[in-house]
Amino acid sequence: MTKVLVVTSGKGGVGKTTSTAALGAALAQLGEKVVVIDFDVGLRNLDLVLGAERRVVFDLINVVQGVAKLSQALIRDKRLENLWLLPASQTRDKDALTDEGVRGIIAELRTKFDWILCDSPAGIERGAMLAMRYADEAVIVTNPEVSSVRDSDRIIGMLDSKTVKAEKGERVEKHVLITRYDSARASRGEMLSIDDILEILATPLLGIIPESQDVLRASNVGSPVTLNNAASAPARSYFDAARRLMGETVTMMVPAERKGLMNRLLGRRAA
Amino acid sequence: MDANAQPTHQLVRMRGRSYVAFVFSPVVPIIGWLEGIDATLARSPGFFVGKPVVLDLSAVDLSQTAIAHLVTSLEQRNIRILGIEGVDETHLTTGMPPLLTGGRHCVLTHNETKKPEAKPKPMSLLLESPVRSGQSVVFTEGDVTVLGSVGSGAEIVAGGSIHVYGTLRGRAMAGVNGNSAARIYCQKIEAELLAIDGYYQTAEEIDVTLRNRPAQAWLQGETMKITPLN
Numbered sequence: 001m002t003k004v005l006v007v008t009s010g011k012g013g014v015g016k017t018t019s020t021a022a023l024g025a026a027l028a029q030l031g032e033k034v035v036v037i038d039f040d041v042g043l044r045n046l047d048l049v050l051g052a053e054r055r056v057v058f059d060l061i062n063v064v065q066g067v068a069k070l071s072q073a074l075i076r077d078k079r080l081e082n083l084w085l086l087p088a089s090q091t092r093d094k095d096a097l098t099d100e101g102v103r104g105i106i107a108e109l110r111t112k113f114d115w116i117l118c119d120s121p122a123g124i125e126r127g128a129m130l131a132m133r134y135a136d137e138a139v140i141v142t143n144p145e146v147s148s149v150r151d152s153d154r155i156i157g158m159l160d161s162k163t164v165k166a167e168k169g170e171r172v173e174k175h176v177l178i179t180r181y182d183s184a185r186a187s188r189g190e191m192l193s194i195d196d197i198l199e200i201l202a203t204p205l206l207g208i209i210p211e212s213q214d215v216l217r218a219s220n221v222g223s224p225v226t227l228n229n230a231a232s233a234p235a236r237s238y239f240d241a242a243r244r245l246m247g248e249t250v251t252m253m254v255p256a257e258r259k260g261l262m263n264r265l266l267g268r269r270a271a
Numbered sequence: 272m273d274a275n276a277q278p279t280h281q282l283v284r285m286r287g288r289s290y291v292a293f294v295f296s297p298v299v300p301i302i303g304w305l306e307g308i309d310a311t312l313a314r315s316p317g318f319f320v321g322k323p324v325v326l327d328l329s330a331v332d333l334s335q336t337a338i339a340h341l342v343t344s345l346e347q348r349n350i351r352i353l354g355i356e357g358v359d360e361t362h363l364t365t366g367m368p369p370l371l372t373g374g375r376h377c378v379l380t381h382n383e384t385k386k387p388e389a390k391p392k393p394m395s396l397l398l399e400s401p402v403r404s405g406q407s408v409v410f411t412e413g414d415v416t417v418l419g420s421v422g423s424g425a426e427i428v429a430g431g432s433i434h435v436y437g438t439l440r441g442r443a444m445a446g447v448n449g450n451s452a453a454r455i456y457c458q459k460i461e462a463e464l465l466a467i468d469g470y471y472q473t474a475e476e477i478d479v480t481l482r483n484r485p486a487q488a489w490l491q492g493e494t495m496k497i498t499p500l501n
Binding site for chain 1: 403404419420422424425437
């Protein structure tokens with residue numbers, strides 16, 4: 001059965017788009033048929049991260065307004081034949097999205113794909129609301145710092161009240177994905193600990209993605225990190241997260257830093 | 272004993288019994304009085320249906336035709352007259368309701384089916400899931416109990432006391448209707464603001480040694496006290 005998954009956070013810059021691309025690609029690499037939708041109308045990015053920016057002809061708004069058919073707007077990834085992108089419009093704003101239109105698109109995509117990943121814009125306004133509106137599951141992307149965690153808490157509250165599932169009295173299944181986790185800073189107590197985050201959010205953990213240059217490098221070449229360097233630490237964490245989404249039980253690994261004696265001494269001094 | 276006893280003639284048995292009836296006492300002008308009846312019927316159309324009604328004409332002096340007209344007017348309004356009192360028998364014809372005498376006052380009891388009484392409103396509100404940042408729970412009728420945590424940026428407003436069986440990170444305002452006996456209890460105190468009956472303390476004023484421990488807040492006169500719960 002098709003699952004509609006929203007990747008959301010409330011706060012900007014925590015890694016929603018990167019995570020959508022990486023999870024989408026990982027699911028596709030694991031054999032699932034996946035479409036990723038960019039809901040960030042006016043500030044689209046997902047096409048860049050997926051390296052499809054030069055192939056965008058029609059977009060989400062064109063489909064919502066009936067200018068183009070869904071099949072015309074969908075872009076198939078060149079490397080992964082199971083991965084498709086429905087890009088956002090860069091020239092419009094979020095008011096161009098309608099509840100009715102989004103519902104129609106999701107309903108149509110449900111008949112064709114195993115996974116529909118909705119990349120939510122930051123904030124709690126119309127774009128973010130519509131991205132989560134029809135979701136069955138949600139990945140809440142959180143950085144290990146207080147402002148991100150509080151915004152995530154706010155978004156979880158909205159997932160429990162503003163989605164179609166919530167209005168029907170059902171529950172949107174929620175997962176916390178901690179990104180930009182820096183084990184060195186965590187060990188110095190400069191970041192919120194995983195336990196603190198989970199205690200505040202009271203939501204199951206989907207994965208911990210370590211802070212890594214690999215993520216930035218992959219974004220710059222327009223490739224999801226799981227595709228660009230599948231052996232890297234963040235890619236492995238995304239693969240584990242994707243497997244957990246598919247229902248597999250994968251042991252959770254907290255990224256640990258391999259520290260030398262010198263580092264340890266310096267670490268202590270800095271703290 | 273005589274085996275062939277004469278069969279006794281069975282007489283029709285008569286019994287007396289008294290009933291309660293509505294008494295109408297028309298006043299002049301009769302047209303104006305009928306309009307009053309119409310107004311009552313407009314408000315509750317079935318009010319007189321099936322109820323015995325007696326006409327008391329002692330306050331008015333009506334001719335035979337006037338009485339006949341009044342009785343028909345009432346019948347047109349679906350009001351059936353059981354009897355007439357307070358009038359000379361000569362004013363009544365045989366087709367009219369009979370003359371009644373010796374009526375006594377009584378208190379009318381309404382036999383209308385009473386509406387089931389509205390259930391008493393619950394005096395406490397139970398929240399089984401965490402209260403998230405940005406959510407506001409307002410319950411002025413009584414106590415609020417939260418089984419999860421109250422997130423930073425969330426608020427609970429209660430007419431009574433507030434119980435949090437998780438960490439209280441947001442704002443809690445108890446006794447908002449002037450209930451100074453209300454208290455705030457929590458499993459772990461990290462509150463942004465605590466208020467009881469308008470007296471408040473912000474996070475800065477809460478003693479650092481209390482943080483992360485079970486605590487309760489209450490009012491002592493005009494000062495808020497926060498003490499650990501053990």
